[in-house]
Amino acid sequence: MKSYIIIFFVVLLASCFTYEATAQSAPGLYGKRFFVEFGSSVMNNNTLNRYNENDKEPINSNVRALLLYSYNLQLNGFYALSRLRMIGGGVTYSRLGFGANEYPTSINANVNSLLLNVYVRDYSLGDGSIAPLGPYFQYGVSAVFNNRFFRQSTSAYTNPENFGAQSYISPAINMEWGNTTVVKDKLLFTFATQSTIILPYGIDTHSKEQGIEGIIIRGQSDSMYNRIFTHYMIRFKIAVGLPFKVKK
């Protein structure tokens, strides 16, 4: 699987370079070919823990359930390579909660998650788009860095104070379908559906817990992976962007 990821990454880069040859034909937004975008993606999330939330409790009100969204913040940069292609990179920051209640242990943690992305954004000729405006499909690779901070443990065999932090890195594949439009020639608005598939090849980079605490934490790895996977799987993004002219 890892070799597939490498192949995917190489193909992605190669496709960028083949387009580089035609960069002189990239119109961008009236000549502006560099864009910075700031946004947030949201997802209705009424069954999973949120930041600083302990064990999941059932939600009684349907209206309240509808309004329970999880958020993240994104900062992206793009460069228009041609009429129909842009390349870019960005960072996404999320805070989410993690809860596991399996006898004889119950733990709750906060997770700070940072997602680094590189991607290619393709526009379709059929839609008559000219990058950065119009409907697009974006795909690329990501790396997700998760820092877990354990807040609470109710295990009979452990000391709660022994629980601390744990870092975890995992590769991912990202995709996005969206539409960008411009207001007053300067402000870009993007609405998109994002999907980031976290791959199950994480590496524990730092785990100070030893002994039984460490065993318990590592025993929750699958649940943790599922939580991160669900968080990034599908989200709705709203973003605003600014165009810049790149001097040759």
Place this chain on the structure above:
Amino acid sequence: MHPKNLVLAILVVLIGFSSPQLSAQDFDNYTPTVSQGPLPQDLMISSTEKYLKAKADSKREKNKRRVRKTKEKFYLQTNFVLDELLTSGQLIFNDPMTNYVKGILDNILKGNPRLRKEIKLYMVRSASINAFATDRGEIFVNVGLLAKINNEAELAFILCHEIQHYVERHNLEAFVKFKEIERGRGDYKRQKNYEKIVSKHSYSKNLEREADKKGFELFLKSGYSLNAVEKVFDLLALSHTSYSDTGFDFSFLESDYIKFNDKVKIEEVNEISELEGKDDSLSTHPSIDERRENFEKVISKEDRKKGKDFIQSKTQFDLVQKIARFDICDILISYRAYSAAFYHSYVLLKEYPKNSYAEKNIAKALYGIAQYTNKNSSDYEEEEEEDETESILQGQMQAAFYFLTKLSDKEKNMLAGRYCWKMHQKYPKDKQMELMAQDMIEDIIIFSLEKDYKNYFKKEKMTGELMTQDKSFAPYAFGDLLDNETFIEWLESGEKYRKRREKRKNEAEGESIYKRRKTAREKAEKKRKKGVTLGRDKLLVINPLYLKANGRKKDPVRLVESEARQKEFKGWIETLSEDLGLKTTVLDVKHITKKTTIGEYNEIMAINRWVDELLTNDMYMISSNYNELLPIVEKYKTTTFAYTGALVYKNRRKIGYAEILYTLFPQTMPYGVSLLATPKYDNLYFSFVFDFEENRVLHKEINYMKQKDRDGVIKSNLYWMLHQVKAKSSKK
């Protein structure tokens, strides 16, 4: 000389030059009439302004709400439609013809200066026999009418009729009535569709009768001869025939190398007669017989000897009619009515032998016929269209049409090639004739010869013996030119094209239609993705277009919004070009200001005609007004023209399963709601970039978009077009 006398002499000379009677038109080197003098105020006011003014005036009238709304709709539609006509390039103003007709109007309305001031007169570049009036006070007279009419009095009678249409506001009245009929109100309740159509025509005929009656009353006071009335109806009855019935003799095209056999000679032509049937139930005008009868009764009571045929001078009439008849040839060429143009140019040549204008027009007509013959023969899918006019052809013009029809495709090419070559030799400085001759000779090789031209053409003359053998003149047509260097060079150039064409054809033969189409599609897509690099520094954009329509409205075309947007669009072209460093001039007939000169107006019209011909011909063909553009290209120092615009269509979004599903799930609800709340767009942005020297479309882009026509989206498309014009290829 006494200073007083000197001043007087200068005045006489100056007046003499400015007077139409004395200013001698150079008919030998005739150039088709263009507008002159100051630009009419009407062109400087936007259609929206005109509409809003009429709407405001209408509000002051005491009308029922429904009638007021109908009238507002009328003002909206007519103001935009008429302004479209005003800026179409088909109108001429302040020229000798218009000024002459204005003189007649002055005579008719000398007792009513207020009304005279309200009426504006334009000549229409159309060969048909017609005149019409609008509720805004414009009277349009076709050049064809002036070419055929017998005297000033006849024209005066027609003008009186048209004036009454304006005075009585017949167009508005008919519009309101027609809406009433369509809605099935009052007497029109429960009428079937066919009955409604008859009712409309019946009402229209009543208005015509009223205009006839009141127009005649005005005519009686004008001092023109009553004999004109009957003559006008004779003229209308024969409006399908030419102004001339000059016998056609093809010998002027013959030489030692071209001779025609009898198969091209018609035995008998159809007699000139009236076409109109007696049933006028589906006609907007009463039958000519009925109108004639009505007038006979009235005229019999009047003194026929009273009045004159000419109040202005007959010389003046003859001069403007001659201008009209010269113009007709160019008008017919511009409408691509080549056979009719051929005959009318022949008539001129017969009357004015060696007239260069007539000769060149014959060359243009033969060139046009040959080009379209080649186009139709090479496009095997296209069925040959029957010339509908042939069935109503009458008189000697039929002989000319017959002659042209009976020539084989090859003969048409040879004849056109030979005649264009002759014109090029006779007028070597005429660039258009040179290009036409070259194109024609190359086309002979490309389209008409199956074998090597060296084996095809014969050096002999066409003898009487060959004629009797019923042989075609085609192999002999260039017998004396086979040693001519230029001629051979052009033939060789044609040979190269033909070989390239054959190679392409052979390559394509091995492939299936599916594969050929796929390859072509892929090639076009690649070009659209990557764009082109034209490397131009200057650009002339002609008449940008912006049209908005909303399928959710009863009247889908949003005229007012379109006009406002068009103005913005023009501004964007200028600002984006500036950003790119591309020197762009936008010539837009819809945005004429006080600063616009008549010269600039005529330039727009000339380029418009050139662009129109290039786009509609859809093949390589030298435009019929090529020479007219040479000074324009010189003035703007660019040969690159562009025609660009956007067509925006907004419609109701059909709610399908996808939209419902998106809305039902909380996770996808925001997207679902946004889909339901927004209309559907089907927009087109188009741009055509032309090169005058190469006489072809350099680049065309038709971009279909499903996005809203936000400023940014349209500007982005526009920038992409301008960017491609400016971008230079990195390849050497």
